[in-house]
Amino acid sequence: KAGVTQTPRYLIKTRGQQVTLSCSPISGHRSVSWYQQTPGQGLQFLFEYFSETQRNKGNFPGRFSGRQFSNSRSEMNVSTLELGDSALYLCASSLRGVVAGELFFGEGSRLTVL
Amino acid sequence: GNSVTQMEGPVTLSEEAFLTINCTYTATGYPSLFWYVQYPGEGLQLLLKATKADDKGSNKGFEATYRKETTSFHLEKGSVQVSDSAVYFCALRDNYGQNFVFGPGTRLSVLP
Numbered sequence: 001k002a003g004v005t006q007t008p009r010y011l012i013k014t015r016g017q018q019v020t021l022s023c024s025p026i027s028g029h030r031s032v033s034w035y036q037q038t039p040g041q042g043l044q045f046l047f048e049y050f051s052e053t054q055r056n057k058g059n060f061p062g063r064f065s066g067r068q069f070s071n072s073r074s075e076m077n078v079s080t081l082e083l084g085d086s087a088l089y090l091c092a093s094s095l096r097g098v099v100a101g102e103l104f105f106g107e108g109s110r111l112t113v114l
Numbered sequence: 115g116n117s118v119t120q121m122e123g124p125v126t127l128s129e130e131a132f133l134t135i136n137c138t139y140t141a142t143g144y145p146s147l148f149w150y151v152q153y154p155g156e157g158l159q160l161l162l163k164a165t166k167a168d169d170k171g172s173n174k175g176f177e178a179t180y181r182k183e184t185t186s187f188h189l190e191k192g193s194v195q196v197s198d199s200a201v202y203f204c205a206l207r208d209n210y211g212q213n214f215v216f217g218p219g220t221r222l223s224v225l226p
């Protein structure tokens with residue numbers, strides 16, 4: 001079956017702009033979680049959505065937001081981009097949620113902020 | 115809070131050498147423990163897991179044993195291959211409702 005699909009794979013933005021990233025989970029998975037990966041901070045949890053509700057949130061500013069649609073697809077948005085937002089953003093889906101299930105990751109969206 | 119510590123590397127080995135990547139954790143309760151692997155240009159893939167003390171996870175020749183007394187989950191492989199070159203992440207999931215916590219990752223390079 002198809003894996004987790006993230007779009008776009010690469011994008012370049014300038015400071016102050018906003019960006020929206022998309023994630024399509026594995027069919028049947030209702031949980032989608034987002035992570036930011038940087039060389040300095042490693043993998044940091046952003047948030048998790050389950051059945052269109054945000055269930056958990058990491059320690060990121062309000063510029064980072066997300067949502068999940070009825071078909072379980074998820075989007076995350078970053079507003080007023082800063083240079084430090086340059087990172088690989090990884091989406092992971094899970095059948096029963098982060099608490100109970102394994103995570104299946106997409107290939108990520110690499111964001112560069114100039 | 116929960117945390118995972120692992121050797122950051124990079125680790126460079128010759129083909130067929132023995133591999134150990136150390137991982138220790140701090141967590142409340144009885145977490146589940148995982149090793150994920152990230153090949154160049156790809157997302158993370160689950161390599162193996164253990165859900166309770168003394169469990170041994172194994173896959174593709176890799177093994178790790180959940181040691182509660184030393185709060186460790188070291189990854190081992192008896193004979194590495196060039197294709198094992200990747201970044202390896204140790205992670206825990208607190209079964210009291212927290213999210214996954216990942217270690218910083220260890221980059222492994224295997225030379226022919």
